[in-house]
Amino acid sequence: MPVIAQKLGALTLSLLREMGRMLNFILYALYMIVRSPCKPFHTLKQLHFIGAKSFFVIFLTASFTGMVLGLQGYYTLAKFGSEGLLGSAVALSLIRELGPVLSALMVTGRAGSAITAEIGIMRISEQIDALQTMALEPFKYLVSPKVLASLLVLPLLCAIFDVVGIYGGYLVGVKLLGVNPGAYYNEMVKSVEWKDIFSGIVKSLSFGLIISWVCCYKGYHAGHGAEGVSRATTAAVVMSSVLILIWDYFLTSVLL
Amino acid sequence: MIKLENVTKSFDGQVVLDRLNLHVPHGKITAVIGPSGEGKSVLLKHMIGLLRPSSGQVIVDGEDISRMGRSQLNRVREKFGMLFQGAALFDSMTVFENVAFPMEEKTRLSRAEIGKRVHEALEQVGLKGVDRKYPDELSGGMKKRVGLARALLLNPRIILFDEPTTGLDPIICRAIHQLIKDSHARFGFTAVVISHEIPEIFDISDRVAMLHRGKILEVGTPEEIQRSEHPAVRQFITGSIEGPIQFV
Numbered sequence: 001m002p003v004i005a006q007k008l009g010a011l012t013l014s015l016l017r018e019m020g021r022m023l024n025f026i027l028y029a030l031y032m033i034v035r036s037p038c039k040p041f042h043t044l045k046q047l048h049f050i051g052a053k054s055f056f057v058i059f060l061t062a063s064f065t066g067m068v069l070g071l072q073g074y075y076t077l078a079k080f081g082s083e084g085l086l087g088s089a090v091a092l093s094l095i096r097e098l099g100p101v102l103s104a105l106m107v108t109g110r111a112g113s114a115i116t117a118e119i120g121i122m123r124i125s126e127q128i129d130a131l132q133t134m135a136l137e138p139f140k141y142l143v144s145p146k147v148l149a150s151l152l153v154l155p156l157l158c159a160i161f162d163v164v165g166i167y168g169g170y171l172v173g174v175k176l177l178g179v180n181p182g183a184y185y186n187e188m189v190k191s192v193e194w195k196d197i198f199s200g201i202v203k204s205l206s207f208g209l210i211i212s213w214v215c216c217y218k219g220y221h222a223g224h225g226a227e228g229v230s231r232a233t234t235a236a237v238v239m240s241s242v243l244i245l246i247w248d249y250f251l252t253s254v255l256l
Numbered sequence: 257m258i259k260l261e262n263v264t265k266s267f268d269g270q271v272v273l274d275r276l277n278l279h280v281p282h283g284k285i286t287a288v289i290g291p292s293g294e295g296k297s298v299l300l301k302h303m304i305g306l307l308r309p310s311s312g313q314v315i316v317d318g319e320d321i322s323r324m325g326r327s328q329l330n331r332v333r334e335k336f337g338m339l340f341q342g343a344a345l346f347d348s349m350t351v352f353e354n355v356a357f358p359m360e361e362k363t364r365l366s367r368a369e370i371g372k373r374v375h376e377a378l379e380q381v382g383l384k385g386v387d388r389k390y391p392d393e394l395s396g397g398m399k400k401r402v403g404l405a406r407a408l409l410l411n412p413r414i415i416l417f418d419e420p421t422t423g424l425d426p427i428i429c430r431a432i433h434q435l436i437k438d439s440h441a442r443f444g445f446t447a448v449v450i451s452h453e454i455p456e457i458f459d460i461s462d463r464v465a466m467l468h469r470g471k472i473l474e475v476g477t478p479e480e481i482q483r484s485e486h487p488a489v490r491q492f493i494t495g496s497i498e499g500p501i502q503f504v
Contacts, residue, residue: 126344129306133416134358135333137326 025143025220026213032137032144042141046149050111054157057106062094062161065102066168069093073169074177086179087188090169091162095192095200099162101248104154104207108240112215115146116236119219120229128220143220147212154208155201162200199255206251207244214240257282258303258414258446263312264470265298272298274470275312285440285447287457287478289492290467291501296450297341299467300416303448304336305329316414337412341419341450343403345391351378352387355406362410377405382431397424404432408439417449421456429453433460454493458482466492468501 073089119142122128131138166188173179218236222228258280265273272295280286280303288296301307302314305321314322321332345354355374359365365373378384381401391399400420407415420436421429433453437460440447451457458464458478465475466489474481474489484490491499 121347125347126340126342127346129301130338130340130344130346132306133304133333133336133338134361135330135336136358136361137330 021221022213022217025217026147026209029139029143029147029213029216032139033148036137036140039141039145042145043148046145047153049114050107050146050149051153051157054107054110054153055160057110058103058157058161059164061102061106062099062164063168065098065161066090066094066165066170067172069098069165070169070172070177074173074179083173083177083179084183085187085191086169086173087166087184087186088191090173091166091188091192092196094162094165094169095196097248097252099158099165100154100200100203100207101244103158103161104204104211104244105241107150107154107157107208108211108215108237108244112211112240113233113237115212115215116219116222116233117229119143119216120222120232123220123222124225124229143212143216146216147209150208150212151205152208154204154211158200158204195255199251202255203248203251206247210243210247211240214243257315257317258448259313259315260299260302261313261315263302263309263314265295265302265307265309271470273302273309276467276471278465278472278475280446280448281463282446283444284462285436285449285460286463286465287449287451287461288465288467289451289454289457291492292452294467295470296467297418300338300418300448300450303414303416304333304338335413337407337410337415337445339400339403339407339415339417339420341422343391343396343399345399345402345406347391350388350390351383351394351402354391354402355409358406358410373409374405377409378402380408380435381405382428397428400424401428401432404435408435411443412445414446415448417447417451419450419452421451421453429456433457436460454495455482468492 069090070086073086074083077083077085077089119128122142128138128142131141170181170184174181174184215236218232218239222232260276260278263273263276264271276299278299288299290296298307302309302322303316305314305324309322312322313320316332317335319332321329324332346357349357352374355377356370359370359373363370375387378387381404383398383401383405386394386398391402394402400423404420407417417436421432424432433456436447436449439445449457449461458481461478463475464478464481466473466481466486468488474484474486476484481489482493484493488500491501
């Protein structure tokens, strides 16, 4: 029994230490954004990489998510004779929930893993050390631009996801299943309120922070060799995805 | 001047540096020799604050850098240049961008001036026409020379060379040694060179320190070290298999 308690204690302590390190990491990255503005070129590059290059995957995922919502929503609503509410069902599901969460998960898979791998390789090949020996702050070049770009880009990608998804639902509901287009649009406009959009923005902003935080941290502290980087990349993607879902639940319960 | 006082460093319980003392005099070239895997690079990283000692002090120009915060440490690092064992070039930048990078970030020189200096530095290390190549298109020796050009470009007051000639052919090796010697004569920087190139390293260094089992066994002029009676130093210099240094 004492051995188990000892192991549990050690595990808790190491978990707390890791959490402390992670907190320090993001606070310093945010401080660097404010204190010494990121180089415009580095931030633009990250906006392009995390944002523009994710457009296609977001477009594709959003189209099919909207189309599936259209199909499933119609099937459910038809049972109650409320097919006219399809627009509002699709829009609310996307704006409040699926848009922020799925766009964040897609960005994690596409850009988050690449961020971890890039920083991890720079760590193991001493490129980060080289920056430090030049008396340059690695956070300014490697971490802060990515955090800033993620914060700016995630709400935009989420908005694109919502619009494309709503149109996907429209295509299936109206063009394929014969829902009245006026009803689809009007019910959507009637039911979506500012607070729904606000909750989507807050969620995607916080997801942007989670992705860049976890992925940069894991890369920055990658272990040795190719295996260390691969392990860091896997951990970053898994941890970001899980945190996004957990944080989504808490935010939903607060913002509902 | 760099002074390491009772520096101990351990990784996961394994002691790499063991109450090590070393004094690197101002304006001299100090070579650190010793068997592979004995912590020479770890020692070098302590001098520039990339690693912090588990205990002991690292004093650079009278300031203990082992307990400094980031910004203070960066102020001290302004004095340094460093060539890494694996060159540590930025792999997403071309050779030109790699060498120009510290100058672009730390000076207000015009692009034309930076370009001129970068080309001069690359010529000095015997590299011409590789400006647009990426590090993964270069051989190990070429990477090292690019790293050397980058380290020398800002004329730092202290330069740390981590095996600057390992993996290079004898002609380039001699040329690099000559370059270090000439640059030192011209700019008078303090240098610490980690090397296995024996006896060549004795030609360029003012002092030689032998590191073994986490301690400095002996420090002296190249002549003193070559005359040393210490069995481990003798074994290392002569490259003998028999002796106190175990290679397995």
